[in-house]
Structures are given as structure tokens and as C-alpha cells.
Amino acid sequence: MLFFFTSCAFAALSFLDFAASHPSPSSSGYYSNAGVLQYVNPRIGTFGYSPNGNGGMIPSVSPPFGMTRWTPQTRENYISQCPYHDADTYMHGFQATHQPAIWMGESGQVVLSPGFGGVRPLFEQRGMSFSKSSETSTPYVYEVTLNADSRSSSSGKSIQVAQTATSHVGYLRLDYSKSSEAPYVFIQATRQNWTGQVNVDPEKREISGYNPQRQDYKLGPLHAPNFKGYFVSRFSEPFEGYGIAKGGDLSHGVKSGEGTHLGAYATFKSGMKRVEVRTGVSFVSIDQARKNLDLEIADGTSFETTVDQLKSDWLSILGRITIEGVNQTSAAHDQRTIFYTGLFHALQYPNDYSEPTSNGGGIRTFYSGYTDSVHTAQDTYHQSWSIWDTYRATHSLLTIFAPARVNGMLRSLIRIYEWSGRLPMWANIVETNIMIGTHVDAVFANALKRGFRDFDIAKAWEGVHKNAYIPPEHDTELLYYDREPYTPDEVRAGLTTYMSKGWVANDRWAESGSRTLDYAFDDYAAAVVAQHAGQNDFVDELFARSKNYKHVWNSNTTFMEARNENGTWAGTAQGWTEGDDWVYTFAVMHDVNGLAELFGGRDKLKAKLDEHFNGGHNDQTNEPSHHVPYLYAAIGYPANTQNLTRLIAWENYNATSAGLSGNEDLGQMSAWYVFSALGFYPVNPASDEYIVGSPFFEKVTIRLPAGVANGGNAQKDGERTLVISAPGAPTKPFVKSLKVNGKDITSPMLRHAQIVGASSIEFEMSETPQIWGSDGV
Incomplete structure (x- = not known):
């Protein structure tokens, strides 16, 4: 499948006719000197006819x-x-x-x-x-x-x-x-x-x-x-x-x-x-x-002073990005508004629950639901961890746009582990056991691969190791279905059969197919953490376990499929978490070439992807689909990715209050858009790799914050400027060539250090599909 999608193909939005409300001049002067904040519309994602169809924003x-x-x-x-x-x-x-x-x-x-x-x-x-x-x-x-x-x-x-x-x-x-x-x-x-x-x-x-x-x-x-x-x-x-x-x-x-x-x-x-x-x-x-x-x-602080301070707080991050060369089709689809509002959404969580004890920082105080008591520390304490959603792209985004926050966030995860004996899955005051998998393993792996080290790596490994090897309490007694009340820490429910057989048994645990695939990815992430913790005895074993996705591959149907404890297939209609057999058949982010081998080669995987997209099975409203369009580029068909990401962006994002097709989920929906607009996406978030897509803008200038290329250490790494150029990009979706700091890049993959260490990333764009990147990654 190859969509030819240029500005000529844009159609007017029919479901809503109201656009983003930009602030108008006021005698109060609130809106002066707003810079790029003029493009942020917090009402995006506040409209929907059902909870699933609402962006969930305010x-x-x-x-x-x-x-x-x-x-x-x-x-x-x-x-x-x-x-x-x-x-x-x-x-x-x-x-x-x-x-x-x-x-x-x-x-x-x-x-x-x-x-x-x-x-x-x-x-x-x-x-x-x-x-x-x-x-x-x-x-x-x-x-x-x-x-x-x-x-x-x-x-x-x-x-x-x-x-x-x-x-x-x-x-x-x-x-x-x-x-x-x-x-x-x-x-x-x-x-x-x-x-x-x-x-x-x-x-x-x-x-x-x-x-x-x-x-x-x-x-x-x-x-x-x-x-x-x-x-x-x-x-x-x-x-x-x-x-x-x-x-x-x-x-x-x-x-x-x-x-x-x-x-x-x-x-x-x-x-x-x-x-x-x-x-x-x-x-x-x-x-x-x-x-x-x-x-x-x-007392005595004026309202205007507070407005100006909050404006300054947001400009200190969003004001670092300048966009030029935008396909401005309508106010209802202003790409600048979608982009900057996306960053605004993604930079709100995990939020800092620590509270000041004096002017100028120093000692912080905070309540922990895990200990049900108040603590003090010379550190921040971050809460609200929607990790099943955000591990995919949001945490990669934070390492680029908010690197000074990342180590404190990781220390917060470790603090939760020390309090409760388990790393969090979905922490909201306390652990809620919502969603599946221990993708916190990938949050650590993501940071470590990007050079972040200012946290207790040994303690992080201790928690990750426990995730990978110790089943939850009463693992063989509970179904651990979604929102099952009053359960112990869920972590990797079904780990009992996963470790003995290589899959989570569908006749014993809910969402077993998704769990098996997620645990295989989590094993890959755990292996990365083990490497950085010097725990070499576990690395090979965990990498081998990360191939367990093959146990739920049914070659007869060419779909991933849940299995019962005795090895029989459970059918493709059950065993999934917020998705189906179509999207989870592609849920092998850490081993795309291995997935292609299951199909019999990259051509056959491409044919399955064509069937997936042509059949309307892709669902950008929910996170399991987010990496799938980038699989084309990973296996050597980058033109398909390049055109497809633009179509998905057009259909699922706009500048109205209905501008998010699915729940924002603490920034993940927007992180997909921001990365896609820049021209690359972290398909495997437990690595330092980004798959190249197609930039939306002709030129993006980013003043990267201090510490971005040195694990958040601003003293060792000052600010730098990155220019991503793609002349003609608004009407030319296909990549003809790519250079980083003047050096030709022939593979559709960039590493994190290449991006944050570069001064220039130059795309040469074309109106027609090109052979660039056809060897895959």
C-alpha cells in the first residue's frame, strides 16, 4: 500500500466547524509577548461523544x-x-x-x-x-x-x-x-x-x-x-x-x-x-x-505578575522550537497549533508532587501513598505514571525536551520500589494495577541508552530483575483482569507459565496474548538494564526470552494468537488488551527483522502490513498501533511509512477541541505527532534508535537544552542548536536523501546521540517515492 498524500488531498473537516481559539488583544495585556504560545490551544482534546472518543484533556x-x-x-x-x-x-x-x-x-x-x-x-x-x-x-x-x-x-x-x-x-x-x-x-x-x-x-x-x-x-x-x-x-x-x-x-x-x-x-x-x-x-x-x-x-503579588511567570515557564521550553514552512491548509488544521499543543500536553507528566519548604528550592516535602506518610528529601518526587502508554514515545521526548527532569523521574521510580517492593505500572497516588506489563523496564532502558546515569542503577536493576523473575502474589489464583479490585501488585501476571512455557496461558489469565508479547518486549528492556548494571549473567538469558513472541505466532493463520496452558490455540478473538489480533500481530518492536522471518521475509511482512492498513485495521486512537506505520521503513519500504504517517496525522489530529482521535494518555498521543512531524519515531523505545519517517515542516530550529547530550548533566553539556531542514516538505512527502552534519545517512534509522549531538539534519524531499532507505535497518 502506498498513499499519495499531498496538500491537494486535504479535505475540509466536516464533523466540526469551529477552530482553535487564539487569544485576542486584551486591555489586561495578558497575551502580549506570548511568542509560540500563541499556537497552543489547551482546548484541543476536550471534545468527544464517548470516553473512548475524547482526548481526555482540559x-x-x-x-x-x-x-x-x-x-x-x-x-x-x-x-x-x-x-x-x-x-x-x-x-x-x-x-x-x-x-x-x-x-x-x-x-x-x-x-x-x-x-x-x-x-x-x-x-x-x-x-x-x-x-x-x-x-x-x-x-x-x-x-x-x-x-x-x-x-x-x-x-x-x-x-x-x-x-x-x-x-x-x-x-x-x-x-x-x-x-x-x-x-x-x-x-x-x-x-x-x-x-x-x-x-x-x-x-x-x-x-x-x-x-x-x-x-x-x-x-x-x-x-x-x-x-x-x-x-x-x-x-x-x-x-x-x-x-x-x-x-x-x-x-x-x-x-x-x-x-x-x-x-x-x-x-x-x-x-x-x-x-x-x-x-x-x-x-x-x-x-x-x-x-x-x-x-x-x-501577599502583594499581582495577578499579572503570576501570568507573566507562568508564561515564562512555558516559553522556557516551547520557545526553544521555531517552525518554518508549514502546510497551512485551514485554521482547523493549523500544524503549528497541533505541534505546540502536543508538546504542551506531553510536558505535563509525570508531574512533580514534591512541595517547597523554603524559597530557592533545597529540601522538598511530599506525601507518599505507598507509605501513607510524609517525607522530606533534596529531590523532586514525580507521580502519575501511565507507563503502558508513555513508554512508547513520551519518555524519549522527555530526554530531548526536558532532560533536566529525567534523572529525578527515575529516582522517583526507584523510591516507589523501595517503599513498596515493586516498580510501578500505573501509579496514581498509589499503584492502581491498570493495564499490563512491566514497561517501567523500558523507561529505565530508554534513559540508560541515552546516557542518563544520575540514579541508582543497581537498585533499578533489582526492581527490573524482580519484575522479570518473581511472579505476583497469588499469580495462579487470580485472573488479573482489567481493574480487578483489591489485588496485589499485578506486575507480570501469568509469569508462572510464561517462564515455564514461554507464553501466558489464556485459560488462566486475562489478556494473555498481549501479556506474552509485552513480556517478551519487557525481557528485551530488562536485558538492556542488566547490561548497564553489569549483570552479564542475565543478559543472554533475557535476550533469549525476548524471542518468546514466537510462541504465540500461528503460522497457519499468520496472526499472533493466545494459547492455552496445554499449548492449544485459543482463537484470535480473545486475549488482547485494547487491541485485536491485527495490531498485536505487529507488536514486536524490539525485533522487527525476527518478525519478518516469521512471515517468510520482509516482502511477506509488507503484504501483511498492506492488508492491515488497506483493511482499516489500524487504530491510531490507541497506543498499540503507534509504531506500526514505521515498520514499513524498518524493513526497507520507507516510502510507505513516509506517506502513511502524514495521512494518519491528518485523520487523527487537528486544531479543534475534537483534535485528538483518542485519549491523550499523559502525552503519548501527542508524542507520536511531535516525533512524526520532526521526521523520526522511537519504534523500539528500549533502544536508542529512531526510525526515519517524513518531516512535516520545511525547517525546525531547536535550541536543545543543556544536558541533552550528556544524560541531563547541564554542567558537562551546554545548550546547542539543531536545525532540521526539509525544503518542500509540506507538499513533498518522500525522502530522497538524508544527511546528519553533512554526512550521508543511507539507512532509515537515526540514533539518539546522532540527533542531540547534531547541528544539522538535512532531508532532501521528493514528490514521488524514492529508493532511499530501501535496505531497511
């Missing part, structure tokens, strides 16, 4: 890797529902959210809801209509105008809201229209069935409290009973009145309360035009929340 404000994201709330969020949906036209508040992905639960949130007149504490009562045209979303400030009278849309009673943030503090500016009714701010601490606490201090103009809600509390072996999300909200104006709310019942003049469905409120004198609220949040204590507030947005 129009949040928070710095890169911030602990808390502040978002407008149009819905009450839960597992499979985010707190914002772009189709909604009623606003219920402004939320400090810790929900890392649409399929994960919320943790310790707090919501602030402004209004006029009688306080309306219930979610269904406090909604205020708003026009989408009044809404402006950027990475550094969010603005909207709310109609504050639910009974009349023409009363003129409105609230202009602006929201910005730091990592641990949200800043709301509320401009109330003139009204005879007194304005108020209601703060929701807990929902039904969750017991929290609120306290009102009129003298300090503060409302504080905590919320213990953790919506995924049934998942995984640990319950974190002392978990709480703490908050302190400090107001710019004196309280005219105050009270607490339990459900819809208000207790005026009461300063404290404890219970479920709990909140508190402050009212202000009639005619008050502006109220500003700074809310510090913490997982450590109320005192720490107050300290976060005082350290990050101290």
Missing part, C-alpha cells in the same frame, strides 16, 4: 510538570469523565484537579464557585451559562465571562473570570458586574460519601480545609487511608458574611465543619467589583498549603 493552567492543574469545571469528574467538556455551556466552578487522565480517578480536589446573592452550593444549582466566544484558553491564563443570573440570560449580571497558577497555587480574579446583590465565593471541599473538613477565618480572610476523596481507591494493594488534599484560599477583600454548607443546607456565621458533601463560603459587600482569590494546595498539611501559597504567590 483547558488547564499549570507550569510544566505542575502538581495541580487548574481548570474550569463544566462537569463533575470521575473515572472516564473529565471536569470539562467543550460542548458544555454552563460553568460550575474552577477546580484544582489531580486527575491525570480521563480513565483515572480524581484525588483531593477543591472547587471554587463564584456567584451573586443567595449562595448556591449544589453542583446542579450553581451552573452559570457562558458563551464560547467569551472563552479564551492559553497555557498561562484562562478567561471566561459568566452569566451570573441562571433565571435570565439578559439580566446583565455577569462575572468576568481570569485564572492562572503556579505548581501549587491557583489564582482567580473575579470581576463582578454592578449589582444590588452581594457577590460570593463558595468553596466545595468534598462530595457525597467523602468526609472532609472546612475552616473559615474572617480575620485572615481565609477558608481552609481538606478533601480525602480518591476515586480509584479500590484499585491496587494499598489504600492510603491518611490521604488528603489540603487547601488554603486567601481573599483580597474582607468578608461581609460567611458560613459552611452540607449538601444544600447553609449554616450562616459558622466557622468550621466536618462531614460529607461539605463546603464553605464568603460573601462580600454589595457593589464589590473585584475579588481575587489565591488557593494553595498540598498533600502534606494545611500548614504546607499555606506555605505553598506564601512561597509561590506571596
Whole structure:
């Protein structure tokens, strides 16, 4: 299969006719000097008709890797529902959210809801209509105008809201229209069935409290009973009145309360035009929340200053990339917006849950759900690890665009291992056991192959070795199906038969076909970690085990297929994780040539790939498909990859709120786009290799951050500039030649050191397929 896909083939989007909302000039000056942030639209990925068809994003404000994201709330969020949906036209508040992905639960949130007149504490009562045209979303400030009278849309009673943030503090500016009714701010601490606490201090103009809600509390072996999300909200104006709310019942003049469905409120004198609220949040204590507030947005700090700081935080990363020569077909498909928003999404996780103890860094403090206690350290602590998704490309992206963060992230993984005895699979406060495989092995392998060493490699190997050789508790007793509650650490469920037979038995464990293929890849990654840890006795054995994918290859059907314990085939319709027999037949990222041999050679593998894509089996909305279009190039048919990646990008990404065809999953959907747009992709993320595709832009200039070529060590490696040039790329999808620093590259593969050590990567592009790279890798 070979798609001829140029600008002439672009069709108008028919499912939505609204495009990205770029900020317009404002008397506030918020949007001046925004640089490339003008191309970031946080509303991308906020629309979808079902959880599977929703990007799972929110129009949040928070710095890169911030602990808390502040978002407008149009819905009450839960597992499979985010707190914002772009189709909604009623606003219920402004939320400090810790929900890392649409399929994960919320943790310790707090919501602030402004209004006029009688306080309306219930979610269904406090909604205020708003026009989408009044809404402006950027990475550094969010603005909207709310109609504050639910009974009349023409009363003129409105609230202009602006929201910005730091990592641990949200800043709301509320401009109330003139009204005879007194304005108020209601703060929701807990929902039904969750017991929290609120306290009102009129003298300090503060409302504080905590919320213990953790919506995924049934998942995984640990319950974190002392978990709480703490908050302190400090107001710019004196309280005219105050009270607490339990459900819809208000207790005026009461300063404290404890219970479920709990909140508190402050009212202000009639005619008050502006109220500003700074809310510090913490997982450590109320005192720490107050300290976060005082350290990050101290009294007297203007809203504009905070906006400028957050803008600077994002520009310090995104401003390093300059794009020229873009195929600008329509505002709804602005490739710059898709690219920069993708980077914005990918640079939010794993987020830093550590909290400051003083100005200037130094000692950090953080709560661990694994020990259910508070710790201090001279280090960051990163949480929210959607590793089944992100190991594929996101972690490679971080080594290029955020190398200073990588070693701290790896140390966080090791800290989790020391606390719990297992490396994480999907950590969200604690281990949730969501998804399959121990792809954390690949996260370590990926970093080690790229030169990152500032972590305990021996301890990392200890955890990786345990993954590869020690089955989970009760391995032979549990199915370990998706979201099975109250299970031990799942790690490699089914490892018992995998080690003895070479496959996970389908009649004993759920998702057995996918597990077998994933464990084979994880063995490859474990072998890489063993090499770097000096554990040579395990290297050959693990590399040999990485060939176990052959045990689930059915040569009669030419598909991968799950097997029962007695060796019989289980049929191609079962045994898969978020995919099917088609996509998992190509799930051999670490040994593409070995996969081709199973088919009888690269030509026959190409024919199977043709059948896969021509038959509509590829599913870019979910991660197992992400590497598949690059297999063409790996086996010597690069032109197929070059045209196909552009088609996939066009069909699955755009600059509207429906611009992600599947859940973002902490940056993986966007990491695919960013790499593909640059012209290469990490098919085997346990290696240092990138398969060459087709760059989307004529020229990309990247000021690579210090440390990028030396394992994050900025003292040994300063900033450098890389120019990726591809004249004519927007209308010429095929690669005719490739040079790195003037040296010809004939194989469609680049190594990480080549990329980050280069000053120039030069593509020569063509309108027609070329023979370049036809020998494969």
C-alpha cells in the first residue's frame, strides 16, 4: 500500500466547524509577548461523544510538570469523565484537579464557585451559562465571562473570570458586574460519601480545609487511608458574611465543619467589583498549603505578575522550537497549533508532587501513598505514571525536551520500589494495577541508552530483575483482569507459565496474548538494564526470552494468537488488551527483522502490513498501533511509512477541541505527532534508535537544552542548536536523501546521540517515492 498524500488531498473537516481559539488583544495585556504560545490551544482534546472518543484533556493552567492543574469545571469528574467538556455551556466552578487522565480517578480536589446573592452550593444549582466566544484558553491564563443570573440570560449580571497558577497555587480574579446583590465565593471541599473538613477565618480572610476523596481507591494493594488534599484560599477583600454548607443546607456565621458533601463560603459587600482569590494546595498539611501559597504567590503579588511567570515557564521550553514552512491548509488544521499543543500536553507528566519548604528550592516535602506518610528529601518526587502508554514515545521526548527532569523521574521510580517492593505500572497516588506489563523496564532502558546515569542503577536493576523473575502474589489464583479490585501488585501476571512455557496461558489469565508479547518486549528492556548494571549473567538469558513472541505466532493463520496452558490455540478473538489480533500481530518492536522471518521475509511482512492498513485495521486512537506505520521503513519500504504517517496525522489530529482521535494518555498521543512531524519515531523505545519517517515542516530550529547530550548533566553539556531542514516538505512527502552534519545517512534509522549531538539534519524531499532507505535497518 502506498498513499499519495499531498496538500491537494486535504479535505475540509466536516464533523466540526469551529477552530482553535487564539487569544485576542486584551486591555489586561495578558497575551502580549506570548511568542509560540500563541499556537497552543489547551482546548484541543476536550471534545468527544464517548470516553473512548475524547482526548481526555482540559483547558488547564499549570507550569510544566505542575502538581495541580487548574481548570474550569463544566462537569463533575470521575473515572472516564473529565471536569470539562467543550460542548458544555454552563460553568460550575474552577477546580484544582489531580486527575491525570480521563480513565483515572480524581484525588483531593477543591472547587471554587463564584456567584451573586443567595449562595448556591449544589453542583446542579450553581451552573452559570457562558458563551464560547467569551472563552479564551492559553497555557498561562484562562478567561471566561459568566452569566451570573441562571433565571435570565439578559439580566446583565455577569462575572468576568481570569485564572492562572503556579505548581501549587491557583489564582482567580473575579470581576463582578454592578449589582444590588452581594457577590460570593463558595468553596466545595468534598462530595457525597467523602468526609472532609472546612475552616473559615474572617480575620485572615481565609477558608481552609481538606478533601480525602480518591476515586480509584479500590484499585491496587494499598489504600492510603491518611490521604488528603489540603487547601488554603486567601481573599483580597474582607468578608461581609460567611458560613459552611452540607449538601444544600447553609449554616450562616459558622466557622468550621466536618462531614460529607461539605463546603464553605464568603460573601462580600454589595457593589464589590473585584475579588481575587489565591488557593494553595498540598498533600502534606494545611500548614504546607499555606506555605505553598506564601512561597509561590506571596501577599502583594499581582495577578499579572503570576501570568507573566507562568508564561515564562512555558516559553522556557516551547520557545526553544521555531517552525518554518508549514502546510497551512485551514485554521482547523493549523500544524503549528497541533505541534505546540502536543508538546504542551506531553510536558505535563509525570508531574512533580514534591512541595517547597523554603524559597530557592533545597529540601522538598511530599506525601507518599505507598507509605501513607510524609517525607522530606533534596529531590523532586514525580507521580502519575501511565507507563503502558508513555513508554512508547513520551519518555524519549522527555530526554530531548526536558532532560533536566529525567534523572529525578527515575529516582522517583526507584523510591516507589523501595517503599513498596515493586516498580510501578500505573501509579496514581498509589499503584492502581491498570493495564499490563512491566514497561517501567523500558523507561529505565530508554534513559540508560541515552546516557542518563544520575540514579541508582543497581537498585533499578533489582526492581527490573524482580519484575522479570518473581511472579505476583497469588499469580495462579487470580485472573488479573482489567481493574480487578483489591489485588496485589499485578506486575507480570501469568509469569508462572510464561517462564515455564514461554507464553501466558489464556485459560488462566486475562489478556494473555498481549501479556506474552509485552513480556517478551519487557525481557528485551530488562536485558538492556542488566547490561548497564553489569549483570552479564542475565543478559543472554533475557535476550533469549525476548524471542518468546514466537510462541504465540500461528503460522497457519499468520496472526499472533493466545494459547492455552496445554499449548492449544485459543482463537484470535480473545486475549488482547485494547487491541485485536491485527495490531498485536505487529507488536514486536524490539525485533522487527525476527518478525519478518516469521512471515517468510520482509516482502511477506509488507503484504501483511498492506492488508492491515488497506483493511482499516489500524487504530491510531490507541497506543498499540503507534509504531506500526514505521515498520514499513524498518524493513526497507520507507516510502510507505513516509506517506502513511502524514495521512494518519491528518485523520487523527487537528486544531479543534475534537483534535485528538483518542485519549491523550499523559502525552503519548501527542508524542507520536511531535516525533512524526520532526521526521523520526522511537519504534523500539528500549533502544536508542529512531526510525526515519517524513518531516512535516520545511525547517525546525531547536535550541536543545543543556544536558541533552550528556544524560541531563547541564554542567558537562551546554545548550546547542539543531536545525532540521526539509525544503518542500509540506507538499513533498518522500525522502530522497538524508544527511546528519553533512554526512550521508543511507539507512532509515537515526540514533539518539546522532540527533542531540547534531547541528544539522538535512532531508532532501521528493514528490514521488524514492529508493532511499530501501535496505531497511
